[in-house]
Amino acid sequence: MAFPFRICAAPMAGISNRAFREIVREFGADLAYGEMISARALGYGNRRTWELMDIEGEQSPRLVQISGSEAHFVAAAAEAAAMLGAQYIDLNMGCPAPKVARNNEGCMLMRQPELAAKLVSAARSAGLPVSCKFRAGWDDTSRNAVDFARRMAAAGASFLAVHGRTRQQFYSGKADWSVIRAVKQAVDIPVVGNGDIFSAADALSMLEETGCDGVMVGRGMLGNPWLFAEIRAVLRGEAAPARPTAAEIAAVALRHLRRHIARSVYWYQQREGESPATAAAGESLAIRSLRGHLGWYTKGLRNSAQLRQRINQAESLAEIEALFAVFASAGTASSAAARIEADN
Numbered sequence: 001m002a003f004p005f006r007i008c009a010a011p012m013a014g015i016s017n018r019a020f021r022e023i024v025r026e027f028g029a030d031l032a033y034g035e036m037i038s039a040r041a042l043g044y045g046n047r048r049t050w051e052l053m054d055i056e057g058e059q060s061p062r063l064v065q066i067s068g069s070e071a072h073f074v075a076a077a078a079e080a081a082a083m084l085g086a087q088y089i090d091l092n093m094g095c096p097a098p099k100v101a102r103n104n105e106g107c108m109l110m111r112q113p114e115l116a117a118k119l120v121s122a123a124r125s126a127g128l129p130v131s132c133k134f135r136a137g138w139d140d141t142s143r144n145a146v147d148f149a150r151r152m153a154a155a156g157a158s159f160l161a162v163h164g165r166t167r168q169q170f171y172s173g174k175a176d177w178s179v180i181r182a183v184k185q186a187v188d189i190p191v192v193g194n195g196d197i198f199s200a201a202d203a204l205s206m207l208e209e210t211g212c213d214g215v216m217v218g219r220g221m222l223g224n225p226w227l228f229a230e231i232r233a234v235l236r237g238e239a240a241p242a243r244p245t246a247a248e249i250a251a252v253a254l255r256h257l258r259r260h261i262a263r264s265v266y267w268y269q270q271r272e273g274e275s276p277a278t279a280a281a282g283e284s285l286a287i288r289s290l291r292g293h294l295g296w297y298t299k300g301l302r303n304s305a306q307l308r309q310r311i312n313q314a315e316s317l318a319e320i321e322a323l324f325a326v327f328a329s330a331g332t333a334s335s336a337a338a339r340i341e342a343d344n
């Protein structure tokens with residue numbers, strides 16, 4: 001069977017929450033990774049971590065990304081995710097954050113391939129397909145992605161996602177797509193390529209240059225779920241749809257916000273009980289956590305700096321709706337290139 005996840009939305013902590021996953025799926029992402037879930041925090045019963053998973057009742061395909069280094073916690077986290085409805089488990093083997101490395105997790109696992117392989121086996125005990133997401137290597141002196149990929153495949157991983165940077169690079173410099181190509185040639189399981197896809201043309205180039213089975217978009221999707229529709233069209237050999245108008249951007253940003261508020265109120269009320277006060281508190285939390293993303297939607301558009309400043313001060317959905325109403329009627333959308341330029 002052809003690999004079904006040709007266009008993937010990357011896992012991004014603090015970003016790829018339930019509401020965002022729904023939005024990118026609507027625009028054509030075949031698979032939207034959930035944000036990293038700490039197996040240990042889940043194992044210790046951290047409520048916030050359970051809430052972060054947020055997959056019950058979500059549309060298929062549902063993938064939960066787990067970060068961990070202890071097999072028993074990883075196995076338990078995979079079982080919990082399966083119980084809540086996950087269909088795929090991904091293991092985070094690429095996070096560069098010092099806090100994660102200190103716990104022997106994320107990209108630190110690339111330095112311990114035997115432990116990483118054990119974690120694949122542990123996660124597989126939940127009975128779901130297990131994938132791994134990792135980098136080119138730890139640093140320039142240890143670019144071991146190919147050997148690492150072979151070992152993960154041998155341990156039973158069902159597909160791999162490779163980010164063409166080392167841990168030392170974090171997110172700087174240019175992603176090296178030749179690593180993706182080398183991994184693809186080394187293993188028999190599907191390989192998803194990741195790093196620096198900011199346009200449909202980039203996606204096409206990565207597929208052509210590396211032979212990968214799917215592409216994964218990270219920073220390029222921030223405030224820009226339209227990119228998925230553009231990639232989808234171009235892969236079909238069709239012209240990319242026109243860039244969204246300001247009114248379309250405003251409508252999607254508000255849909256994203258309303259859904260995020262709905263999830264936030266739901267979880268807040270699970271904890272604190274249903275009341276107008278808990279509804280307001282849930283709304284306020286959601287607004288604060290989505291301010292950055294709302295700003296990304298407006299980047300590169302006329303008067304956006306001013307709008308972002310006002311969004312950052314807004315406290316309620318009604319205020320943000322009013323701000324976007326003005327933006328929708330006054331602004332015009334610029335090209336994708338101009339938006340990306342504005343981002344950089």
Ligand SMILES: Cc1cc2nc3c(=O)[nH]c(=O)nc-3n(C[C@H](O)[C@H](O)[C@H](O)COP(=O)(O)O)c2cc1C
Pocket residue numbers: 010011012013014035036065092093094095133163171175194195196197216217218219220
């Ligand atoms: C803010 C932020 C959060 C991220 N969170 C995660 C995460 O939770 N799990 C993960 O595997 N990668 C995470 N990543 C890495 C991305 O999934 C992706 O590999 C990286 O951004 C490279 O792709 P890009 O060049 O398309 O952005 C994160 C990246 C950023 C910038």
